[in-house]
Amino acid sequence: MLSEKMEAALNKQLNNELYSAYLYLSMSAYSTSIGLKGFAQWFLVQYQEETVHAMKFYKYILDQGSQVKLMAIAQPMTEFKSPLDMFEKTLQHEKFITQCINDLVDFALAEKDQATEIFLQWFVTEQIEEEGNDHEIIGKLKLVGDQGPALLMLDRELATRVFKPPAATAKD
Numbered sequence: 001m002l003s004e005k006m007e008a009a010l011n012k013q014l015n016n017e018l019y020s021a022y023l024y025l026s027m028s029a030y031s032t033s034i035g036l037k038g039f040a041q042w043f044l045v046q047y048q049e050e051t052v053h054a055m056k057f058y059k060y061i062l063d064q065g066s067q068v069k070l071m072a073i074a075q076p077m078t079e080f081k082s083p084l085d086m087f088e089k090t091l092q093h094e095k096f097i098t099q100c101i102n103d104l105v106d107f108a109l110a111e112k113d114q115a116t117e118i119f120l121q122w123f124v125t126e127q128i129e130e131e132g133n134d135h136e137i138i139g140k141l142k143l144v145g146d147q148g149p150a151l152l153m154l155d156r157e158l159a160t161r162v163f164k165p166p167a168a169t170a171k172d
């Protein structure tokens, strides 16, 4: 059982993860509209991963006998200056999410809520990967610039990203 405050904090993070999914779906649509199908695929996979993150919070809250309280999802941005701008905004958003996760860990420790602290460890590790991916692509975009054949090569590389659904456990 979660404390009331922890239930509220985890529901807030569930909403943050759904917003992340929405943001990356918007970036995927924008990428398609400017002819970058590989970027669109990369962000579509990112959207799918964020829905997995959201569902981890959803399941954990319910497993703890607490209540899932879905909230309105904010409207994401729909226009971007360039592919580099999109990835800089992605990194900025992921830094915000990392801070939210770190704050949740601090809160779980303060509440002596060991189960939630252990649950959150997966997200602590995941955020390192999330930010790492963005740094790598931003680095490449700075090298190739925002147009020309090199950008199309990067588009082809990003097109290879595939969504790997999380493995089901015996309990699921």
Ligand code: OFO
Pocket (backbone or CB within 6 Å): 017, 020, 050, 053, 093, 094, 097, 127, 130
């Ligand atoms: Fe859920 O990691 Fe991105 O936002």
